[in-house]
Amino acid sequence: MASTNQTIINALYDDDDVLLSGVKQVREKGLEIQEVYSPFPVHGLDKAMGLKETRIAIAAFLYGTLGLATAISLTYGMMIVDWPLNIGGKPSFSWGENMPAFVPIMFELTVFFAAHLMVWTFFFRNKIYPGAKAQNPDPRTTDDKFLMEVVAGGDHSNEDIMALLKETGAIEVSVNSAEHA
Amino acid sequence: MHYEAPIRKPLIEGDKSYHDITVDVVRPVESSAPKSWWLVFSLALLAFLWGVGCILYTIGVGIGTWGLNKTVGWAWDITNFVWWVGIGHAGTLISAVLLLFRQKWRMSINRSAEAMTIFSVIQAALFPGIHMGRIWLAYFVFPIPNQFGSLWVNFNSPLLWDVFAISTYFSVSVVFWYVGLIPDFAMIRDRAVKPVQKHIYKILSFGWGGKAKHWQRFEEVSLVLAGLATPLVLSVHTIVSMDFATSVIPGWHTTIFPPYFVAGAIFSGFAMVQTLLIIVRKVFKMEQYITIQHIEMMNIVIMLTGSIVGIAYITELFIAWYSGVEYEQYAFLNRATGPYWWAYWSMMTCNVFSPQFMWIKKLRTSLMFTFFISIVVNIGMWFERFVIIVTSLHRDYLPSSWSMFSPTFVDIGIFIGTIGFFFVLFLLYARTFPVIAQAELKTILKSSGDNYKKLQEKQEQEHGEH
Incomplete structure (x- = not known):
């Protein structure tokens, strides 16, 4: 500091x-x-110390938005633009008309991006990584x-x-x- | 701040201090394995190796070695897949949904339940892989450019949704589990005296030191991950059920499938958690952390979800009749009275009848009975998937194609192999990982510990007198 x-x-x-x-x-x-x-996390310690609130949840929201955008581009690019499929006499039409079938993918990729990128952010901001030196000066503080x-x-x-x-x-x-x- | 209503029973028994929790959690890691562990581990390893042999045989010769025929093209493989994915659901439910509901009793059991989730999803993921026949082309399920030009995956297909759902579920469960493990690994690291052990836990703990800011982020990350994992766990079995529900097979083509599958998944998952934890608490002497109250809570969840499953079965029957569709009506008549009647009635007995015993307090607080029912439920849930899959397929629209399914030794071997693999992983976990989320558990000691609750009660009485 x-x-x-x-x-x-x-x-x-x-x-x-x-x-x-x-x-x-x-x-x-x-x-x-x-x-x-x-x-262990002591309830109220961050407020008592005057720490600012963490913004990691906001980051997670942005990552989720990125995941959703990725899902929309993947489905649009592959199923509508690059290789439209006609399955059982049901062509792909526009992305909007085909969208209900893409909801599961859109949901899963939103969660995937939000969860993983948030955890990576957590690791980076805390400077923790495999093999890092223990940050606590006194080993008794994990007991x-x-x-x-x-x-x-x-x-x-x-x-x-x-x-x-x-x-x-x-x-x-x-x-x-x-x-x- | 640590107030909890006196009517709530303590979740941590036997006058524990913070240090006692550390010592009790770390004991299995620091002591050497007992003979019984080696015995069970060897058995599990043998089963696993037998399964590996059967899988290699399948890959070498092709899935013609299974008992499938042209009418029943899906049988044990998909049954086992759905069964294992379903078992996985309890872990995420305990760690995510119960976190959002602030249920403190999750804390002694969430670590093992989530380990179970991860290990059972691994088993589940094996089955679609080997059923592809040419496993070396498994990368075709991912939306990546390939040697045939820009031929992409079909995003309209529930089987592809499944690929995304299972991958997301597995990987998010792993990071959720691991983030929670980091402070506990740090605790083991700081206690370790053997250099090799210390080094391993140093790597695993990522250098965690428990700084105030880091704990603040830790809690936020846990909360957001729980918020993400809650809809995720519901989506996974929903999408698995859509593998069936979006088809035109009588008995599969029903809108009740998603909620019915999710309830069944939670039902079987909690049963598996009971099976494992009743053994873990006994072997590791963790009765004071995984109390009878914990077992009872889980039995209530089993009773509730078992009843939901029962209602779903009856609704299915009613709707089959009410729909007026002859094929649908026949599919259900055939399930209950056809050549596979024994599978249907095993399912009904195990899943609908047996959990109703849990209404009786004496039975749901009995360890022996709970253990017995937990096994019965898992047998029942395996039969449920078998009934849905095989009996819907074996008598299809064309009576000339009707046939029966009987598994070969390869089918059985792979199933036994996955059970072995699951227990190999779980047994290794139980000896090397902290099986209770000790950092989290320490936060509730002052509100839910036996000694602290007594202290609180005493103070309250003194206040009342004045």
């Missing part, structure tokens, strides 16, 4: 509700939270612990921040000055 040479203070929690109230208190003090790692990373600085000394974090119910607090991208 910010520059590479900042001091990060880690606070480890062992309960999601304590973490959530901790996040609120830290933000009330005007401190910046760099990241929170949790073993039952919650890690909050607070950016040190401003009017607060490191000691103040650490005392505040302890007060919010963190079970472990440590300073991590290693560069965090």
